[in-house]
Amino acid sequence: MGTEDKDESRPFIDAMSRKKARQFVLAEHVRAARAVQCAAPAIDSAVEEMIARLEVAGSRIFYVGAGTSGRQAVADGAELLPTFGWPEDRVVYCVAGFPASLWQSIEGAEDNVNAAQKLMSLYKVSAHDVVIAVAASGTTPFTWECLREAKSRGALTIGISNNDYISPLLAEAECPIFLDTGPEPIVGSTRMKAGTAQRIALNTLSTLVMVGLGHVYLGEMVNVRAKCAKIDTRRVNMVMRLTDCSEEKARDSLSESGGDVRIAIMLVKGCDLQSAQVFLALTGGTLGSALTLHELDQSTG
Structure with a gap:
């Protein structure tokens, strides 16, 4: 059964007690997570293909969708810069009715194929790019x-969809991901189970891709770019954990590096600022590989 179908075999949510309704909704969200788990092989395949494309300098990630699905897509893409340091100009949002559609319904936007064609032309989509298109209905x-x-x-x-038997999106996509969430607790309200499954799938995709591209080191978000007191403290703690240095040393190295955790770590490990910058540039900003170059340089120096 699809997201627009009504499951007559179960009680209606508005006929349940508050407690029963809460239990029902939470159980359905658990089912959404299981649907993503069932799509694991498709997700694995998509991750490998994405990494291969995005290793090319200047390649971009496009998030495409409309309505709830579009908002889920934007929420995932918005985290790539602050969490992983992914360049802002390498994330593009193609959402029907954007940006107003992020907080309100824009009538007719999801049916506007001319707008879709214009966006793909405007952004000069090419073979270097990755396009993630999300639609619960698939239509x-x-x-x-x-x-x-x-x-x-x-x-x-x-293509990410919660319906497969009527989904041209999945049929057209090179990497189709079917999230079999079934009928919604409120018929057709795909902000519920379908949205939950989409969010988990998108989060899984982007996390594994960023890890694969080297934006995580020993489980730490060393490319973090967000600026606030909490993140400043996190930077200090990361440098301390990853180098076993004092807080004072961590703060001094972060000050010298301009707040770049990767460079700060290399400074603590004996690398000079210029060399750290060169090693990171040579390795595409990947800390682990840059440290390896530093160690080789030391051993041959």
Whole structure:
């Protein structure tokens, strides 16, 4: 059964007690997580394909969707810069009715295929890019047209849908990901189970891709870019944990590095500022590889 179907075999949520309704909704969200687990092979395949494309300098991640699905996509992409240091100009949002559609419904936006075609042309989508298109129904015209046009331009296309038997999105995508969440607790309200499954799937995809691209070191977000007191403290703690240095040494190295955790760690490990910058540039900003170059340099110096 799909997201628009009604499951007549179970009680209606508005006929339940508050407690029963809460138990029902939470159980359905657990089912959403299981649906993502069942899609693991498709997710694994998509991750490998994404990493291969995104290793190319200048390649971009496009998040495509409409309505709830579009908002889920934007929420995932918005975290890439502060968490992983992914360049802002390498994330593009193609959401029907954007940006107003992030907080309100824009009538007719999801049916506008001309807007989809114009966006793909405007952003000059190419074979270096990755397009993640999300639609619970799998039939949203705007989303499907973005994916179709991107595919024709050579981009890697990933389709995420909660319906497979009527989904042109999954049929067209090179990497289809079917999240079998079934009927919603409130019929057709895909902000519920379908949205939960989409959020988990997107989070899993982006996390594994960023790890694969070297933006995480020993379980730490060493490329973190967010600026606030909490993150400043986190930076200090990361440098201390990863180098076993004092708080004073961590703060001094972060000050010298301009707040870059990767460079700060290399400074603590005996690398000078210029060399640290060069090693990171040579390794695409990957701390583990940059440290290896530093160790080789020391051993041959």
